[in-house]
Amino acid sequence: MRFHSPSIQYFHAVRRTGSIRAAARVLNVASSAVSRQILKLEQEVGSPLFERNARGLTLTTVGEMLARHVMNVLQDLDRFRSDVASLSGAWSGTVSIACIESLTESVLPDLIASHRGRARRVSFTTEVKGSSDVLEALSRGEADIGIAMALRHPPDLRQVALKRFRLGAVVAREHPLARRKTVTLEQCLAFPVINALPELSIFHLLQPLIAQLPETPEPAIQANSIDLMRELAARGVGVAFQTQLGINRLSRDSRLVFLPLDNAGSPVWSDLGIYVRAERTLPAYTESFLQELVRELGDRERRENTAYPPTP
Amino acid sequence: MRFHSPSIQYFHAVRRTGSIRAAARVLNVASSAVSRQILKLEQEVGSPLFERNARGLTLTTVGEMLARHVMNVLQDLDRFRSDVASLSGAWSGTVSIACIESLTESVLPDLIASHRGRARRVSFTTEVKGSSDVLEALSRGEADIGIAMALRHPPDLRQVALKRFRLGAVVAREHPLARRKTVTLEQCLAFPVINALPELSIFHLLQPLIAQLPETPEPAIQANSIDLMRELAARGVGVAFQTQLGINRLSRDSRLVFLPLDNAGSPVWSDLGIYVRAERTLPAYTESFLQELVRELGDRERRENTAYPPTP
DNA sequence: CGGGTTGATGCCGTTTCGGCAACAGCTATA
DNA sequence: TATAGCTGTTGCCGAAACGGCATCAACCCG
Numbered sequence: 001m002r003f004h005s006p007s008i009q010y011f012h013a014v015r016r017t018g019s020i021r022a023a024a025r026v027l028n029v030a031s032s033a034v035s036r037q038i039l040k041l042e043q044e045v046g047s048p049l050f051e052r053n054a055r056g057l058t059l060t061t062v063g064e065m066l067a068r069h070v071m072n073v074l075q076d077l078d079r080f081r082s083d084v085a086s087l088s089g090a091w092s093g094t095v096s097i098a099c100i101e102s103l104t105e106s107v108l109p110d111l112i113a114s115h116r117g118r119a120r121r122v123s124f125t126t127e128v129k130g131s132s133d134v135l136e137a138l139s140r141g142e143a144d145i146g147i148a149m150a151l152r153h154p155p156d157l158r159q160v161a162l163k164r165f166r167l168g169a170v171v172a173r174e175h176p177l178a179r180r181k182t183v184t185l186e187q188c189l190a191f192p193v194i195n196a197l198p199e200l201s202i203f204h205l206l207q208p209l210i211a212q213l214p215e216t217p218e219p220a221i222q223a224n225s226i227d228l229m230r231e232l233a234a235r236g237v238g239v240a241f242q243t244q245l246g247i248n249r250l251s252r253d254s255r256l257v258f259l260p261l262d263n264a265g266s267p268v269w270s271d272l273g274i275y276v277r278a279e280r281t282l283p284a285y286t287e288s289f290l291q292e293l294v295r296e297l298g299d300r301e302r303r304e305n306t307a308y309p310p311t312p
Numbered sequence: 313m314r315f316h317s318p319s320i321q322y323f324h325a326v327r328r329t330g331s332i333r334a335a336a337r338v339l340n341v342a343s344s345a346v347s348r349q350i351l352k353l354e355q356e357v358g359s360p361l362f363e364r365n366a367r368g369l370t371l372t373t374v375g376e377m378l379a380r381h382v383m384n385v386l387q388d389l390d391r392f393r394s395d396v397a398s399l400s401g402a403w404s405g406t407v408s409i410a411c412i413e414s415l416t417e418s419v420l421p422d423l424i425a426s427h428r429g430r431a432r433r434v435s436f437t438t439e440v441k442g443s444s445d446v447l448e449a450l451s452r453g454e455a456d457i458g459i460a461m462a463l464r465h466p467p468d469l470r471q472v473a474l475k476r477f478r479l480g481a482v483v484a485r486e487h488p489l490a491r492r493k494t495v496t497l498e499q500c501l502a503f504p505v506i507n508a509l510p511e512l513s514i515f516h517l518l519q520p521l522i523a524q525l526p527e528t529p530e531p532a533i534q535a536n537s538i539d540l541m542r543e544l545a546a547r548g549v550g551v552a553f554q555t556q557l558g559i560n561r562l563s564r565d566s567r568l569v570f571l572p573l574d575n576a577g578s579p580v581w582s583d584l585g586i587y588v589r590a591e592r593t594l595p596a597y598t599e600s601f602l603q604e605l606v607r608e609l610g611d612r613e614r615r616e617n618t619a620y621p622p623t624p
Numbered sequence: 625c626g627g628g629t630t631g632a633t634g635c636c637g638t639t640t641c642g643g644c645a646a647c648a649g650c651t652a653t654a
Numbered sequence: 655t656a657t658a659g660c661t662g663t664t665g666c667c668g669a670a671a672c673g674g675c676a677t678c679a680a681c682c683c684g
């Protein structure tokens with residue numbers, strides 16, 4: 001089912017790989033064929049699409065415009081294919097997800113497992129990235145659904161939902177703070193803390209708050225893995241911070257205690273956004289999973305706000 | 313700039329014309345070429361796209377799915393083209409509008425005239441239809457912007473805005489009702505009325521109200537042209553009904569008086585919707601005009617609600 | 625029962641496409 | 655500085671796809 005000119009498929013491959021020869025390898029054709037199709041495209045558009053650097057190709061402004069169009073075409077072709085397939089009962093396809101690490105410990109595995117229990121023919125590809133990388137992967141068409149910190153998102157993305165979870169400290173059960181109901185940042189900083197590196201979204205949440213404090217103590221440990229940070233906290237190394245998305249896992253882990261964080265008397269929120277390319281209609285199976293994801297995150301948001309109600 | 317397979321262009325032409333030979337004439341190619349491309353498409357999709365009737369071709373279910381995809385592709389190609397063109401300063405293109413008759417007397421001509429004053433290179437195509445035909449033309453990709461009565465719209469259309477205007481009676485200045493501030497339906501029906509035919513949206517607004525009345529008098533005249541109905545009213549033939557969109561024109565026309573209609577003590581609203589295909593990004597020049605249209609209709613809505621405030 | 629459609633097919637010249645090999649330009653490494 | 659390895663581009667040629675012409679079978683309407 002390949003009823004689009006080879007040009008746009010070749011263009012798409014070249015854009016992704018950044019090189020004509022690499023694209024040719026992926027496409028299993030000769031590089032000369034790819035080169036010619038690109039030249040023909042440029043002649044028809046009437047403007048160069050790539051800047052030829054010695055090390056490969058980079059999109060020009062017009063090239064980026066065409067890339068957007070080609071992405072729209074190919075993604076909509078995917079949707080059409082899946083629509084036709086679902087007509088004959090074959091509900092199959094691959095959902096590609098890009099998300100930040102907070103989701104990996106329970107939300108995503110739970111959801112994927114349950115979804116595959118019902119729809120065996122739908123497979124998943126997930127990639128964990130930093131928030132801005134998630135949005136970029138979505139823009140570049142490398143993922144269908146993105147979950148990231150709700151920062152400013154580019155106009156070519158659509159925010160499907162916005163859920164807020166409370167940020168908190170994670171300490172070992174024996175930690176002096178462990179018996180409190182909530183903690184403030186000052187109270188945490190009295191102890192060794194395990195700080196997130198800038199790649200993690202927690203960094204960008206805590207950084208402005210720490211900057212407001214009169215003194216900025218040296219962090220004991222810095223890391224870029226939430227898992228590692230939590231394991232360090234469990235061993236009593238210090239205070240870690242994370243959004244309370246792993247409420248199930250944490251409550252099962254008897255070594256750890258989650259303490260909602262307060263700042264100037266009000267909770268510290270971590271806003272999670274679910275994103276999708278705006279100029280796109282999702283295939284039915286992707287849309288279905290997206291709805292489940294939104295519902296599940298809504299449920300967790302509600303559940304945690306009752307478990308840890310905002311201090312008045 | 314034709315970088316899509318001939319297949320999809322041919323398919324698009326066949327869908328619009330409903331015949332292979334007619335499509336071939338439009339495309340300036342031999343009918344055999346068109347026939348072969350369609351057959352190839354069907355082979356690649358793995359399912360027939362048209363039902364061959366003796367008199368022409370009709371889309372199958374799969375064919376309609378492909379039609380949707382092809383429409384998305386071609387409309388997005390248009391947008392891409394205009395984006396590239398606007399990069400080199402050429403802000404040009406054609407905005408295609410389908411709307412109901414109420415717009416023709418002042419809203420649309422005013423707006424188009426003023427827009428063309430600023431953007432000389434943007435041309436317009438407008439087609440007046442009934443509300444359901446407007447929506448259908450939009451769905452079939454034959455118009456960019458649709459303005460119609462806000463009924464239930466198909467899911468492939470997006471309602472950009474919803475504006476409500478007051479429905480009223482139009483009578484000659486010498487008419488016995490002309491001195492009133494507002495009128496009720498009963499008061500109007502005491503006189504000869506000029507009824508709208510079902511093709512006009514006014515029919516669908518008034519019909520349910522008339523059906524509620526104890527007695528349904530014979531209409532004096534039925535017509536399917538708002539213009540004609542208004543001219544008849546000006547000659548004292550009877551009471552006409554219309555939405556108060558031509559406030560400028562009516563206030564200039566000294567022969568006529570507009571009387572807001574009340575029913576059971578509350579105004580009778582005529583909801584006007586502005587529609588666009590959902591799975592589509594508009595070219596910049598179309599988007600620009602759309603914004604002006606929404607703003608203008610919003611202005612009129614506000615102006616008329618102050619001119620004729622709802623009776624409390 | 626013919627005259628007008630309709631879409632489909634066989635044949636054939638033209639166009640396009642893709643693979644192979646060679647080329648020039650650049651970078652990194654020896 | 656020379657060389658090996660990479661890049662994209664270009665001639666050449668065979669293969670595949672496309673389009674035009676003429677023809678055919680099926681259908682509708684008068």
